[in-house]
Amino acid sequence: MNYEPNHAVSDEEPSSNERSPEELLRIIFDYTAKIGRERSLSSVLLLMANMGRDMILADRCTVWLIDHANQELFTTVAHGVNEIRIPLGSGIVGHSIAIGESLLIEDAYQDPRHNAENDRRTGYRTKSIITVPFVGNDGKIIGAYQAVNKWAADGVFTRHDLEQLKLAASYAGKSLESIMLHEEIMATQREIIFTMGQIGETRSVETGHHVKRVAEYSYILALGCGMREEEAEQLKLVSPMHDIGKVAIPDSILQKPGKLTGDEFEQMKRHTDVGYQLLRNSGRQLLKTAAIVAYEHHEKWDGTGYPRGIKGEAIHLYGRITAIADVFDALGSDRVYKKAWPLERILELFKEERGRHFDPRLVDIFMEQLPSLLEIHEQYRDQEI
Structure with missing residues (x-):
């Protein structure tokens, strides 16, 4: 007699009432x-x-x-x-x-x-x-x-x-x-990661749902480029940690309403190294992934980013995806130093930065997935700041 482990029971009665x-x-x-x-x-x-x-x-x-x-x-x-x-x-x-x-x-x-x-x-x-x-x-x-x-x-x-x-x-x-x-441990890790991500954003006055939106954007982009569901979910979980290194940056810089000076910007750039150093020695895969995101989300496709100035596919895919998610949300949201950009201006920038700041293939995926990204932005809209 055959059995079907993952299928619904059929309406036909079996010939025997007991298994051999x-x-x-x-x-x-x-x-x-x-x-x-x-x-x-x-x-x-x-x-x-x-x-x-x-x-x-x-x-x-x-x-x-x-x-x-x-x-x-x-x-x-x-x-x-x-x-x-x-x-x-x-x-x-x-x-x-x-x-x-x-x-x-x-x-x-x-x-x-x-x-x-x-x-x-x-x-x-x-x-x-x-x-x-x-x-x-x-x-x-x-x-x-x-x-x-x-x-x-x-x-x-x-x-x-x-x-x-x-x-x-x-x-x-x-x-x-x-x-x-195992699930309890994973849930605890997720809660810690998200909370730490919120701490980093709160210090820089990027309150509201920024980390939540970046997480959701990253997930959509990851699936769009063919990443496995499990891996895309992992990136979604760790992407809120991208700016955790800001905990080491002075408030006078993080909360400055105007443009940063050259020295101030150099100090701000340190948050990528700080975040990486905080996370890189963890034995947990989630935190190892978070370390990559924290370290590389400000690198640019053409090699003009920081902290290492690496370019192209030398930048980990996690960093390339998070870079798009982070910039898209930052431009479309009010900050202490600027008002949110209109969508048309944001899209024009992404077209200009295709192959410069951003992975060109990921920009194409970003454009394809734009309706879903805008739904996320509306669902987790910030209050006025």
């Missing part, structure tokens, strides 16, 4: 290999839901997790529906987690813990349910599998199905805990 041992092993090996390669929580949850469904021939399978901060159970993966959140301890899954025991229910409508409201809202008819809690490496329950409706004529699960879902759950908990820890 060989089929179960093949399903487990296939999914565990895929899960081991994933670093995204949502992707892992989907794979686990599909694994549980395929192992016991369920119509639907859901992976629930505990949100201790909000005292809720939630799932971002439930076949046929979007995210669901329920109070911790409620429903059949909540009861199963609370008592730490698996449940096999033949007729959900005969069980007072079943919430039939979801069925009434979606038009789906729940018959039989299996719920199996799973634990992390410390033995504490972190969530539960829940399968709904056996893919058979009577739609009822058996004790054998329960044992098979327990097998899936024994792997799920340890894998999920690892992924959740």
Whole structure:
């Protein structure tokens, strides 16, 4: 019998109500290999839901997790529906987690813990349910599998199905805990990076949504030039750090309303070196990427930029993209030393600086993506300064 790990269950009933041992092993090996390669929580949850469904021939399978901060159970993966959140301890899954025991229910409508409201809202008819809690490496329950409706004529699960879902759950908990820890670390890094970026901009009186807009612009331009989604997302996360080195520049220079003198400009240019030195020794890939952006976003395609005067493709693509995003936003926004330029004047400058300040190919992509960039500018518009 064939199984389809990443496809929806068809309406055709299978010829058998149970998997053979060989089929179960093949399903487990296939999914565990895929899960081991994933670093995204949502992707892992989907794979686990599909694994549980395929192992016991369920119509639907859901992976629930505990949100201790909000005292809720939630799932971002439930076949046929979007995210669901329920109070911790409620429903059949909540009861199963609370008592730490698996449940096999033949007729959900005969069980007072079943919430039939979801069925009434979606038009789906729940018959039989299996719920199996799973634990992390410390033995504490972190969530539960829940399968709904056996893919058979009577739609009822058996004790054998329960044992098979327990097998899936024994792997799920340890894998999920690892992924959740990874995502927590990444979320913390993202928050720190964005906050540090805001600090750099606030000191130079570039308040408002500058760092947010530069991040979004960078992401759009990165995708436009063919960068992988994962890499484009990474650039989006670190681009707010491009001016972090301004923390070392005196306020008298950062907040000067008029043109800088030659000496003042030389001091201002130091922010690229300072930002690079702050970030370059980090062992985290995100901060290493941020170091590149901080160091090279003022370099120019023709070699007349700073701090090193490198040119062309010797400038990292991250720096070239951020340069366009930063200049576009700076020109289109009010600053203490100038008013925002009109769009026509900005576009004329980009045409003039194509192949001089900016990578010519990226200028072409910038023009192609202009409608999306303008939407971002409108969405994160600054208040008057």
